[in-house]
Amino acid sequence: MELIIPRIQQAAAAALKSLWNLDLPPAELVVQHTARDHTGDYTIVLFPLMKHKLGALPEIGQRLGDALAQSLGIVARHELVKGFLNLTLTDAYWGEVLRSLSATPGHGLTLPPRTGEKLVVEYASPNTNKPIHLGHLRNIFLGAATAAICKAAGIDTSEVCLFNDKGIHVCKSMLAWQRFAHGETPESASIKGDHFVGKWYVRFDTEYRREVQQLVDEGMEEETARQQAPLMQEAQEMYRQWEAGQPEVLALWQQMNQWVYSGMEQTYARIHIRFDKYYYESDTWKLGRQVVDEGLESGVFTRQPDGSVWIDLTDAGLDRKLVLRRDGTSVYITQDLGTADLRYQDYQMNRSVYVIGNEQDYHMQVLREILRRLGRPYAEGVYHLSYGMVDLPSGKMKSREGTVVDADDLLDEMYRTAKEATEELGKTEGMDPANLTTLYETLALGALKYYLLKVDPPKRMLFNPQESIDFKGHTGTFIQYTHARIHGILRKAAESHPRALESTLVIPATLLPLEKALIQRLSDWQPTLADAAAGYDPSLVANYCYELSKDYSRFHYEVPVLKAETPELLVFRLQLNAQVARTLRLGMALLGIDMPERM
C-alpha cells in the first residue's frame, strides 16, 4: 500500500496546480500527523502558501480540502484551524491499511531491496588488553542494531569487527604478565581470559604510577618521569620488538591475545553478537605503510628531514597530521588507511559505517579527508556513527582506575534482578525451569539493550544502576510484556476460535478511537524504519516500539478481544492484535531483543 504522506503531498500539489495554477514540488508541502488535542489524522500546513498570494487562508483551506476529498476519496472531513488544514481519513481507509498489512507477504514490515547499495558496518573494535565494559556495549548494540535496521530497509549489509590487537597498550599487559605473573594462566587462576589479561593491564598501570611517583620524589619533572619510567621504556621497547617480529614477543602476544579472544567470544555469544568477518590490526598495519608509500609518490604525503611523514589538511579546515613516525612505525591513522583498503577489496562497498565514540570525531574527519585525497572510490560513503560516552552517577568510567562497569558482571546482575522480579510477581508457576533460565536471560538482555539504544546516539548518557535494572515504564521489559500479553490472547483464541486468524477480515463500519490509533501507529512503521536506516539511528526504532506498546496497552485495558460483540469484530481485533505483535517482534529483533510469548 502506498505511503499516505507522499500520497497526500501528490494530491495536494495536483490540486494547487489545477485550482491556482501553482507549481510546487510535492515534497515541499508540509504534511504531518495532526497534533494531539486537534481532530484529524494528517495536517497540511498552509502558512508557507501565503507568499504565493492565493487568497485568504479560510478560502484556500476550504477549496483545497474539498479538492483533496474529491481526488483522494478517503477524506471523511476536513477543517481549517488557523493555517492548519486537518484531514480526517475514513475508517474504511484505516481498515484497508490493516487488511493490506496483514495480507502482504512479510506483513509489510521490511522494505524492498535496494540495488547498487553495499554497506559495511564496523563496530565493537575492542582493544585486546582488557574485557568488554558498559561503554563497549553501547557501541556493540548500536552497531548490531544499525546493521539489522539497514538490512530490513533493503540494503545489502555486512558486519565486521576490527581487533586493535597491536600497540603499546597490548604490550603493557604483556609486560606486566611477564614481570609479575610467575606463569599464571586463566586456567590456573580460574579467571575468564579477557578478565585475566585485563588484570595485568591494571597491574602495569599500578606499577608504572609507582615508578613515576618515585622519580618525581627524586626531583624529576612529572612529564619527564612519565616518559623516563623504566616500565614505560620497556613497553615501548617491547612494541618495537613486536614490529620487528621478535619471536618470543610474538609468542607471548599470541598467547595473551588468545586468552582475550576466548573470553570475548563467550561474551559475544551471550549477547548474541556475531560478525561476518574479523579484521586484525596486526594484519593491516603493513598495508597502511604501503598506502603511505603510495601517497608519498603521488604527493599527497610529504616526508620531513627527520623521516616522519605528514599530510597538510589545513586547507580543509583541519590540521597537519602525522601518518608515519620518525622511527618508521605506524600510527593509528596509518592502520585505518590499510584496513579501509582491505575492506574495500573484500566488499566493494559504497558506504561504510564506523561505530566509534565521539572522542574520535576529529580522527574520523581526518581519515575521510585523507581517503578522499588518495582518490579512494569509497571515501565519500564513509560515515562515522559517533556516540556519546556512558557515564555513571559517580562520573566517568576509567578502566585503568577500575571504575568501569564490566559487561559480564552487569549481565549477571541483570539476570539476578530479572529472576527476582519475575518470582516476586508470581508468574513462574507451571513454567519449565529450562525455559525460565532462557526467559530471565531474555529479560535481562532486553532491558539492557533497550536502555542503551533508546537514547539518541550522539548524546552522552547516564547509566544509573538502580534505574537501568528497573523493569517498569519506558523499558524493553514493558515492550516484551506487551508482546507476551498479546500472545496470551492469541493462545486462548487458538483454542476457542481456531480459524479466526485465517478468517476473512471484515472491517467494522466505525472504528473505536483506540483501534484507529493502533492502526495509524502500525502504518508509521515503514517510514520509521526508513528514517532509522537513513540516519543510522536505532533510537527511532526503540521509541517507536515503545509508542506502539503504549497504544496497545490502552487498547488492551479497554477493548475486549475474545469477548468482542460480534464474530466479525473478534476476527478484526484478533488480526489487529497479531499485526501489533509481529511489528513489535520485528522492531525489537532489529535492536537485538528477543520477545517472549509468556512472562
Add this chain to the structure above:
RNA sequence: GCCCCUAUAGCUCAACCGGAUAGAGCAUCAGAUUUCUAAUCUGACGGUUACAGGUUCGAGUCCUGUUGGGGGUACCA
C-alpha cells in the same frame, strides 16, 4: 588558545524538513482488577527549553554572543 559536541520537568529521556497549548518514564499523590497477564491503565503535581540578542507569519529546533558540561588538538589508540 583554537576546533567539535552538548544544555529541555527534581531525575532519565522524547519532540520527523522550523509549525498548533513542548511530550513520556521514574519519583510523589489520588484512583482502576468478579472482565483476554496490574511488569498494566486513568488522573494530579511538575517547564522563562542555560542566558542575551537576531532571522521568520511562526524558533526547543536556524544565526550571533555569553555561561556551564564533555571531547579533541602534530609521533597514545
